Amino acid sequence: MEFPGITVYWIIIALMMMGFYIVISHQNLIKKLVGLSVFQVSVFLFYITMGKVDGGTAPILAVGIKIYSNPLPHVLILTAIVVGVATTALGLALVVRINDSYGTIEEDEIQAVEDGR
Amino acid sequence: MIAHHLPILQIIIPLMSAPFCMFLRHHFWTWALAVVISWLSLVMSIGLLLQVLDQGVLIYKIGGWAAPWGIEYRIDNLNAFVLVIVSVIAAVVMPYARMSVNKEIPRDRAYLFYAMMLLCMTGLLGITITGDAFNLFVFLEISSLSSYVLISMGRDRQGLTAAYRYLMLGSLGATFYIIGVGMMYMMTGTLNITDLAALIPAVADTRTIQAALAFLTVGLCLKLALFPLHMWLPNAYTYAPSVVTVFLAATATKVSVYALIRVIFTIFGGVDILDTLQVRDLLMLFAIAGMFAGSAVAIYQVNIKRMLAYSSVAQLGYMVLGIAMANVSGVTAGIIHMFNHALTKGGLFMAMGCVMYVTGSVRLSDMAGLGKRMPLTMAAFVAGGLSLIGMPLSVGFISKWYLIQAALEKGWWPVAVLIVLSSLLAVIYIWRVVEVAYFTPAPEGKDVVTEAPMSMIIPMFVLIGASYYFGIDATTTLDIAHSAAEVLVGGIR
Numbered sequence: 001m002e003f004p005g006i007t008v009y010w011i012i013i014a015l016m017m018m019g020f021y022i023v024i025s026h027q028n029l030i031k032k033l034v035g036l037s038v039f040q041v042s043v044f045l046f047y048i049t050m051g052k053v054d055g056g057t058a059p060i061l062a063v064g065i066k067i068y069s070n071p072l073p074h075v076l077i078l079t080a081i082v083v084g085v086a087t088t089a090l091g092l093a094l095v096v097r098i099n100d101s102y103g104t105i106e107e108d109e110i111q112a113v114e115d116g117r
Numbered sequence: 118m119i120a121h122h123l124p125i126l127q128i129i130i131p132l133m134s135a136p137f138c139m140f141l142r143h144h145f146w147t148w149a150l151a152v153v154i155s156w157l158s159l160v161m162s163i164g165l166l167l168q169v170l171d172q173g174v175l176i177y178k179i180g181g182w183a184a185p186w187g188i189e190y191r192i193d194n195l196n197a198f199v200l201v202i203v204s205v206i207a208a209v210v211m212p213y214a215r216m217s218v219n220k221e222i223p224r225d226r227a228y229l230f231y232a233m234m235l236l237c238m239t240g241l242l243g244i245t246i247t248g249d250a251f252n253l254f255v256f257l258e259i260s261s262l263s264s265y266v267l268i269s270m271g272r273d274r275q276g277l278t279a280a281y282r283y284l285m286l287g288s289l290g291a292t293f294y295i296i297g298v299g300m301m302y303m304m305t306g307t308l309n310i311t312d313l314a315a316l317i318p319a320v321a322d323t324r325t326i327q328a329a330l331a332f333l334t335v336g337l338c339l340k341l342a343l344f345p346l347h348m349w350l351p352n353a354y355t356y357a358p359s360v361v362t363v364f365l366a367a368t369a370t371k372v373s374v375y376a377l378i379r380v381i382f383t384i385f386g387g388v389d390i391l392d393t394l395q396v397r398d399l400l401m402l403f404a405i406a407g408m409f410a411g412s413a414v415a416i417y418q419v420n421i422k423r424m425l426a427y428s429s430v431a432q433l434g435y436m437v438l439g440i441a442m443a444n445v446s447g448v449t450a451g452i453i454h455m456f457n458h459a460l461t462k463g464g465l466f467m468a469m470g471c472v473m474y475v476t477g478s479v480r481l482s483d484m485a486g487l488g489k490r491m492p493l494t495m496a497a498f499v500a501g502g503l504s505l506i507g508m509p510l511s512v513g514f515i516s517k518w519y520l521i522q523a524a525l526e527k528g529w530w531p532v533a534v535l536i537v538l539s540s541l542l543a544v545i546y547i548w549r550v551v552e553v554a555y556f557t558p559a560p561e562g563k564d565v566v567t568e569a570p571m572s573m574i575i576p577m578f579v580l581i582g583a584s585y586y587f588g589i590d591a592t593t594t595l596d597i598a599h600s601a602a603e604v605l606v607g608g609i610r
Contacts, residue, residue: 023285036288043292047299073302076251080295083258087288090262094269094281101274110278 008049015042027107029098033091040084047077120164124177124190127161127200128243130154135235144227148218151231152211155238159208162200162242169197170597176248184248185312191248195452195601198594199245199375202459206367207238209463213576214360216569217470221358222270230270234364237263241372250298250384251308253376254291257340260372261287264365268357279352286339286349293336300329301384310383318387333380334396341373343400343437344407347430354426359470362422366429367463371455374436378451381440382605400441405535407434412542416549421479422469424546425462428505431539432458438532439520447523448602449595450516456594457512457584461504464580468498471569471577484550486559490567493574495554497581502547504584507540511588515595 015038022035051073059071095105102110119126134154138147169175169192177190192200214234222230240260247253265287269280302308304325305316320326335346342350350370354362381396411431418424432454439451469479471494476483488495504511517536524533568574587594 020289023289029281032285036285039289040292043296043299046296050299050303073299076308079251079255083255083262083291086262087258087284090265091281091284094265094277094284097269098274098277098281101277114275 008045012042012046012049015039015045029095029105029107030092033088033095036091037084037088040080040087044077044081044084047073047080120168122177123161123165123168124175124192124246125179127158127165127246128239130161131158131235131239131242135232135239138228138232138235142228144219144224147228147231148211148215151214151235154235155204155207155211158204158238158242159201162197162204165192166197166201166597169194185307185309188247188249188252189309190246191311192246193601193604194597195378195605196245196375198452198597198601199372199455200242202371202456203238203241203245203368206364206459206463207234209576209579210360210364210367213363213467213470213573216573217360217474218358220474221272221360226270230267230358233263233266233270234360236260237267237364237369241368244372244376248310249308250301250310250313251295253379254295254298257291257294257376260369261291261340264361264369267361267365268353270361271356271358273356275352276356276358279349279356283349283353286346290336290339290346293332293339297329297331297333297336300325300332304329310379313384314386317385321385321388330380330385330396334377334400337373337377337380338403338437341370341377341437342430342433343403344410344430344434345403347407347411347433350430351423351426354429354466355420355423359466359473362426363463363466363470366426366466367459370429370433371436371459374433374440374451374455377437378440378448378605382443382448386605397441397443400437401532404434404438404441405532405539407431408438408535408539409542412539412546415546416542418546419481421472421481421484421550422466424550425465425469428543428546429458429462431543432462432505434539435516435520435536438536439523442523442527442529443606444523444526445599445602445606446519446526448606449598450519450523452598452601453519453591453594454516456598457504457516457587460512460580460584460587461501464497464577464584465501465505467573467577467580468494468501471573474569474573475567481550481553484553485557486554488551488555490559490565491569492566493568494577497577498554499547499551500581501584502543502550504581504588506543506547509588510585512584512591513588515588515591 019035019039019042023032026032051070053067053069056067056069057065059068099105102113104110131154134150141147175192179188218227218230237260240256243256244253265280265284269277301313304320305313307313339346354366408431411427415424415427436451436454439447473479475491504513507513507517521533521536
């Protein structure tokens with residue numbers, strides 16, 4: 001396998017690692033959710049690019065079209081996008097309630113409140 | 118005719134009843150609905166198990182579409198058994214839920230609670246029943262999202278941060294799982310588990326498939342809380358409402374163990390991945406580390422729910438250890454321990470739910486003299502604790518016996534010694550509770566017998582009783598686990 005490989009996979013991996021890093025490194029609960037979304041989106045891209053067939057067009061039945069991309073991964077990822085939206089929405093709802101009861105959304109400050117009581 | 122459609126009804130009925138709760142909007146009627154649905158589920162899952170034991174593998178094509186294109190539900194001995202585990206626990210937890218929920222969750226939100234319980238149950242049953250790797254992901258997220266909500270519903274605000282942390286790690290785990298599924302799809306062009314099993318051996322040597330296996334294993338181990346990926350579990354179990362802890366501790370992690378078994382023994386059944394990729398060494402290392410670390414940390418806990426949560430981490434170690442050994446006895450031990458631990462840990466957390474109901478606290482310091490004050494509950498706790506340790510006549514003994522036997526068959530006697538040693542750690546943390554509850558005098562005015570209501574006591578004794586019934590007469594459960602393990606391990610050779 002030659003070194004650079006397929007460019008799009010490098011982009012996806014870079015995005016994935018960025019998202020992952022944000023989730024691990026940030027203290028702010030909203031930023032963590034942003035990181036999680038970036039991480040999930042990189043996987044969506046991974047699925048979408050996977051269906052591409054070289055020289056193929058959109059998978060619509062028409063005269064003269066022989067080669068078309070695989071539509072199945074796109075359909076799959078629609079489901080995963082819905083799941084991602086639900087996860088983000090639920091995460092944000094939790095952050096709102098955390099903010100209501102702790103008055104902060106910084107992880108270290110929440111920890112300080114817990115330790116202090 | 119109905120019998121033919123049982124596999125889909127098992128999922129559709131709880132799924133459809135959840136939105137129905139939103140129309141009922143009444144704490145009593147939604148509870149009644151949840152009880153009826155969970156009992157119906159139990160009847161259906163037992164029906165499926167009997168059908169599978171009688172006729173062999175059941176295949177249900179959704180919408181009549183044939184397998185590699187349509188989604189099929191495929192039920193063999195293993196997942197029929199796991200379906201029964203999930204629905205038995207649900208059927209026992211729902212009647213128990215009423216009094217506990219009245220106490221711990223605001224009445225105007227109780228109907229949402231039952232809707233979420235039904236959705237969570239749907240997700241868990243769905244993971245178990247489906248024969249499609251992507252469909253499994255969807256059900257995994259249904260059960261996870263509803264369990265995040267359930268955990269955050271408790272009175273303690275720490276439940277919110279626990280739910281948030283579980284959401285982060287749970288979503289990462291589930292996303293890892295779909296990355297793995299995507300990579301398998303790239304190489305094989307199929308998502309059907311049986312089809313994957315047939316196509317994987319031809320491409321097993323590629324980097325893509327090996328990366329897929331890594332993602333699937335790590336993702337599922339996060340969901341099943343294998344040490345050191347267990348960080349979300351202790352807080353989630355500690356701060357969730359009692360009913361939620363009972364239900365999740367008894368079912369959610371077990372279902373993830375089931376998914377891991379499916380990946381290792383069915384999807385990758387044609388290639389001996391445990392040996393070729395050294396997955397076995399890693400899993401065994403973490404399982405054994407978990408058995409000790411979980412139990413050791415449990416000893417130092419002052420909150421008994423948290424203590425039992427760490428003990429769950431240790432018990433999951435036993436299950437994964439059985440799977441990693443990959444011989445018939447080992448996998449049998451893993452499967453039977455899913456059932457046995459569900460009964461025992463369910464019963465123990467129910468006892469803590471009763472204590473929470475009466476005293477409003479599950480801290481060790483508040484348990485002085487509890488043996489006199491709540492004799493039935495504490496008796497159940499001790500009985501459950503003995504089963505956790507692995508006393509003969511209890512189910513804990515059966516699983517450990519098989520696990521040790523599996524280690525000896527492999528000639529790994531140090532592993533067998535470690536299993537016994539880690540069980541002894543359980544003696545210590547159970548004893549701490551016994552000591553405080555029975556041998557420390559109760560504070561003034563708190564020595565009158567005040568038990569939890571019968572609707573909580575009876576389900577608790579059903580689970581504890583079952584964990585001795587199936588310990589004394591284990592033939593039925595062992596036969597099922599054994600035949601399932603034979604099929605799974607047979608796939609490897």
